[in-house]
Amino acid sequence: MARIRACLETALAPTRLELIDDSHLHAGHAGARQGGHFTVRIAVPAFAGKRPLECHRLIYGALGELMQTDIHALSIEIVHA
Template sequence: MSEDRVSRIRSALDALDPSSLDIRDDSHKHAGHAGARDGRGHFSVRIVSARFEGLLPLKRHRLVYDMLGPLMETDIHAVAIQARTPAEAALQAEKP
């Protein structure tokens, strides 16, 4: 089930034309949590896209949530998002 959810999340975020996309299912860390009782999962998303250029972090997160749309009702209870531009990702990679 987890791989299927990750695949659906990846498909939804492909609309942002990411140069890098990492999706991690963190649901196991939330077993017994009230939000996990309905079967939806907890995920972490690291995405790099030129579509984030000129957008503040809140707007970037809103864009990701917009792409996830219906999955927030059926598959995702919570998602932690790191959304960077290619330049920000390159700068981050240069840091020791």
């Protein structure tokens, strides 16, 4: 989780960042062996005026290859600081 947090902080400078590991809720799920299940609650000033899809793309871009290696599923909640 530290790598995920570091990528988001470095790329997006969030004013609020909560990262929750939900992997235990998916034990036995075939994809769970290939990466974790996470929820991210994030507030980023640069998200102002952007549609949710644009914000999600920025988050996925910040996470880069972690989306292929460490993360199997990511639930994103855009929040206000």
